[in-house]
Amino acid sequence: MMFFSGVFDLPWWGYAIVALSLTHVTIVAVTLFLHRHQAHRALDFHPVVSHFFRFWLWLTTGMVTKEWAAVHRKHHATCDTPEDPHSPQIYGINRVLWGGVFLYVKEANRRDTIERYGRGTPDDWIERNLYSRFQVLGLTSMGVVNVVLFGVVPGVLILVTQIIWIPFWAAGVINGIGHYWGYRNWPSPDWSTNIAPWGILIGGEELHNNHHAYPTSAKLSNKWFELDIGWAYIRVLEALGLANVKHVAPTPRVAAPRPVVDPATLQAVITYRYDVLARYGRLLKEAYAAELRRLRKRAPEDARVLARLKRWLNRDEKTLRGPEREVLATALPKSRVLQTMYSMRHDLAAVWGRSTASREQLVKQLHDWCKRAEASGIRPLMELSQRLRSYA
Numbered sequence: 001m002m003f004f005s006g007v008f009d010l011p012w013w014g015y016a017i018v019a020l021s022l023t024h025v026t027i028v029a030v031t032l033f034l035h036r037h038q039a040h041r042a043l044d045f046h047p048v049v050s051h052f053f054r055f056w057l058w059l060t061t062g063m064v065t066k067e068w069a070a071v072h073r074k075h076h077a078t079c080d081t082p083e084d085p086h087s088p089q090i091y092g093i094n095r096v097l098w099g100g101v102f103l104y105v106k107e108a109n110r111r112d113t114i115e116r117y118g119r120g121t122p123d124d125w126i127e128r129n130l131y132s133r134f135q136v137l138g139l140t141s142m143g144v145v146n147v148v149l150f151g152v153v154p155g156v157l158i159l160v161t162q163i164i165w166i167p168f169w170a171a172g173v174i175n176g177i178g179h180y181w182g183y184r185n186w187p188s189p190d191w192s193t194n195i196a197p198w199g200i201l202i203g204g205e206e207l208h209n210n211h212h213a214y215p216t217s218a219k220l221s222n223k224w225f226e227l228d229i230g231w232a233y234i235r236v237l238e239a240l241g242l243a244n245v246k247h248v249a250p251t252p253r254v255a256a257p258r259p260v261v262d263p264a265t266l267q268a269v270i271t272y273r274y275d276v277l278a279r280y281g282r283l284l285k286e287a288y289a290a291e292l293r294r295l296r297k298r299a300p301e302d303a304r305v306l307a308r309l310k311r312w313l314n315r316d317e318k319t320l321r322g323p324e325r326e327v328l329a330t331a332l333p334k335s336r337v338l339q340t341m342y343s344m345r346h347d348l349a350a351v352w353g354r355s356t357a358s359r360e361q362l363v364k365q366l367h368d369w370c371k372r373a374e375a376s377g378i379r380p381l382m383e384l385s386q387r388l389r390s391y392a
Contacts, residue, residue, distance in 0.1 A: 006151030070118035
C-alpha cells in the first residue's frame with residue numbers, strides 16, 4: 001500500500017512545489033550545462049557537476065548532449081534564415097511556439113547537422129552505451145521514482161510535467177517568442193529579443209537578445225535592471241571551485257581620444273561593436289526626432305512620409321521585408337541627415353563584418369569613416385567618431 005500511496009503524502013500544493021522544483025533543476029541543467037557550457041564553451045564545470053547535469057537530463061528529458069549542442073550551434077550559424085532549424089520568422093510563431101519540439105527532433109535526426117555542429121561534446125563510455133543509446137530508460141526510471149515517492153497519480157502528473165517542461169519553455173517559448181516579441185538591447189543581425197528583464201522562470205534564457213549579441217558570454221544579463229538567475233548559480237559554483245568562467249560580455253572602457261585610428265582602435269571597436277551600434281541607434285533616434293520636428297514646420301508632406309520610418313529606422317536592413325524597404329527608399333531622401341547616418345551605419349558595420357580585407361586595410365577603412373563623420377557637419381556622427389577613437 002505504501003508503494004501506491006507514495007512515501008510522501010503531500011497536499012496538492014506540495015506536489016505542485018515538488019514539480020516546479022524538479023523542473024527548475026532541469027532548466028538549470030539545460031541553460032548551464034547544455035547551453036552555456038557545451039554549445040558555447042562560455043565556462044567549464046568540475047567533472048562531478050558536469051556529470052550530474054548529464055545524468056539529470058537523461059532522467060528528465062532523454063535529450064542527447066551532442067544533438068542539442070549541434071542543433072543550437074546551427075541555429076546561431078543560420079539564425080532567422082531558411083536554414084535555421086526553428087525560426088518563427090520562417091516557420092511562423094504558432095508552429096515554433098506549440099510545435100518547436102518537432103522541429104528540434106527533425107533537425108536532430110539530420111546526420112550532416114550532427115557531424116558538422118556536434119563536435120567536442122561528451123563521447124565517453126557512459127554516453128555511448130547508456131545516455132545516447134537508452135534515452136527512454138532515463139524517463140522510465142524517473143517515472144518509477146516519482147510513483148514510489150509520491151504515489152501513482154501525483155507521480156505520473158509530476159513526470160508528465162517534467163517531460164513537457166523543456167519542449168514548451170525551451171523549444172517553444174525561447175526559440176519562438178525569443179525571436180518574435182520583446183525588447184532589444186543590442187542590434188544583432190537577427191530577430192532575437194529579450195522576453196523579460198528578469199530571467200528566473202527559464203534560468204536566464206529570457207534574455208535572449210543579450211545572448212545573441214554575446215553568445216560566448218556565461219552571463220546573460222547586460223543592463224543593471226536585468227537578472228540572470230543562471231549567472232547567480234554559476235557564481236555560487238565558482239566560489240565553491242566547481243566552475244570556471246571563461247567568457248563574459250566585454251564592458252566598454254574609454255580613455256582620451258586617439259589623434260588617429262590605429263590597430264588598437266580597430267580591435268577595440270570590433271570588441272565593443274554592439275555598444276557602438278547601440279549608441280549609434282540612440283543617436284539615430286535623436287536625429288530622427290529632430291528632423292521630424294524640422295520637417296513638420298517646413299515641409300509637412302515630407303514629414304508624413306518620414307513618420308513612416310519610426311518602426312524600421314533602427315532595424316538591420318537585412319531583416320526588412322519588401323514593403324518596408326520601399327518605405328525606407330522613399331522616406332530617407334527627405335532628410336540628408338538621416339540618409340547620411342543610415343548609409344554610414346552600414347559602412348561602419350562593414351569594418352567588423354566578414355571580410356577578406358587585411359588588418360591594415362580595415363584600419364584605413366575605419367580611419368576614413370571617422371574622417372567622413374567629422375567632415376559631415378552632423379553632430380551625432382562627429383560625437384560617434386570621437387567615441388570610437390576613445391575606446392581603450
